[in-house]
Amino acid sequence: xxxxxxxxxxxxxxxxxxxxxxxxxxxxxxxxxxxxxxxxxxxxxxxxxxxxxxxxxxxxxxxxxxxxxxxxxxxxxxxxxxxxxxxxxxxxxxxxxxxxxxxxxxxxxxxxxxxxxxxxxxxxxxxxxxxxxxxxxxxxxxxxxxxxxxxxxxxxxxxxxxxxxxxxxxxxxxxxxxxxxxxxxxxxxxxxxxxxxxxxxxxxxxxxxxxxxxxxxxxxxxxxxxxxxxxxxxxxxxxxxxxxxxxxxxxxxxxxxxxxxxxxxxxxxxxxxxxxxxxxxxxxx
Numbered sequence: 001x002x003x004x005x006x007x008x009x010x011x012x013x014x015x016x017x018x019x020x021x022x023x024x025x026x027x028x029x030x031x032x033x034x035x036x037x038x039x040x041x042x043x044x045x046x047x048x049x050x051x052x053x054x055x056x057x058x059x060x061x062x063x064x065x066x067x068x069x070x071x072x073x074x075x076x077x078x079x080x081x082x083x084x085x086x087x088x089x090x091x092x093x094x095x096x097x098x099x100x101x102x103x104x105x106x107x108x109x110x111x112x113x114x115x116x117x118x119x120x121x122x123x124x125x126x127x128x129x130x131x132x133x134x135x136x137x138x139x140x141x142x143x144x145x146x147x148x149x150x151x152x153x154x155x156x157x158x159x160x161x162x163x164x165x166x167x168x169x170x171x172x173x174x175x176x177x178x179x180x181x182x183x184x185x186x187x188x189x190x191x192x193x194x195x196x197x198x199x200x201x202x203x204x205x206x207x208x209x210x211x212x213x214x215x216x217x218x219x220x221x222x223x224x225x226x227x228x229x230x231x232x233x234x235x236x237x238x239x240x241x242x243x244x245x246x247x248x249x250x251x252x253x254x255x256x257x258x259x260x261x262x263x264x265x266x267x268x269x270x271x272x273x274x275x276x277x278x279x280x281x282x283x284x285x
Contacts, residue, residue, distance in 0.1 A: 005083055005124060007117040013080035013128075017111040020058045024049060024104045024136075028056040028189055035185045036225055048099035050228060051236045052221045054134060054142060058108045059191040070202075071193035080115055082126045084150040086207065087194075089216040090127070091242040095143045104136040113145070122158060126150040154208060163245055166270035166277075170256035172230045176222060178214045178249045186218045211248035219247060219278050222255045223267040227282060230257070231265075234284050241280035247271060 026043055032053060033040050043049070062073035075081035100106060113129040127149050134142040180198070187197050195202040196213040203209045220241045227234060247253050251272040258266050263285070269278040 010080040011115045013112045018078045019109045022057040045103040071195040082150040086151045090147040090149040093145045093240040107135045109133045123152045163275035171258040173256045177252045211250035214247040216243045226255045237285035238283035245277045247277045
């Protein structure tokens with residue numbers, strides 16, 4: 001293991017916390033509504049925002065001079081300075097206590113819950129777990145566990161992990177064409193400078209991917225959007241997702257769902273070859 005990867009040093013970030021303040025404004029809601037091709041009426045003050053749309057707020061605002069070569073803020077502030085170049089949103093688990101509403105003042109308190117090292121098939125993996133608590137007008141609205149994984153660049157000729165076939169028993173499905181404009185708009189809406197989502201030369205020549213990478217949180221948002229299209233009256237109490245395989249802009253993909261009959265809904269994404277790219281579950285209340 002390279003000396004630079006000192007897990008004991010990285011674990012000193014456990015329990016580090018930060019607090020950010022924001023307001024639920026309407027401009028990003030209108031923009032995401034357009035990006036998802038929805039025809040919702042404009043949201044008035046007091047209207048509840050859809051689940052996962054809280055990702056439009058508390059956006060990172062690192063100065064341009066403090067960005068790394070990949071477009072992310074340089075490491076070593078709130079997040080530990082993991083010296084592995086690839087960073088991925090591996091998944092999240094969320095508990096919705098009450099909806100966020102237009103016009104509310106919101107506060108997010110974040111804490112590094114754990115930092116772990118694992119030896120993967122192709123080298124070291126560092127997992128960072130971050131807990132977020134969002135309060136709206138002083139009351140708890142949302143709890144989220146955010147899982148981040150860091151890994152090294154693949155070696156030349158390295159084979160990708162074997163894919164898992166997605167189930168074909170979807171009750172609902174929707175085909176998504178992840179073109180450059182969709183990825184650009186979502187990057188802009190979330191102020192995400194990560195170059196793998198919009199810089200084709202960087203993502204193919206430096207990180208070795210075959211195309212632009214579709215944002216994990218965008219796919220998760222599309223999964224819950226599929227649920228909203230077919231069960232608009234449903235209230236989501238819990239939601240969890242896990243990224244299984246990267247999705248690229250080179251082919252369309254599908255978001256799929258099927259009610260389980262016990263108050264839960266299975267949701268998943270599959271690529272053009274039928275491989276499972278994201279696995280998720282929503283609990284309704």
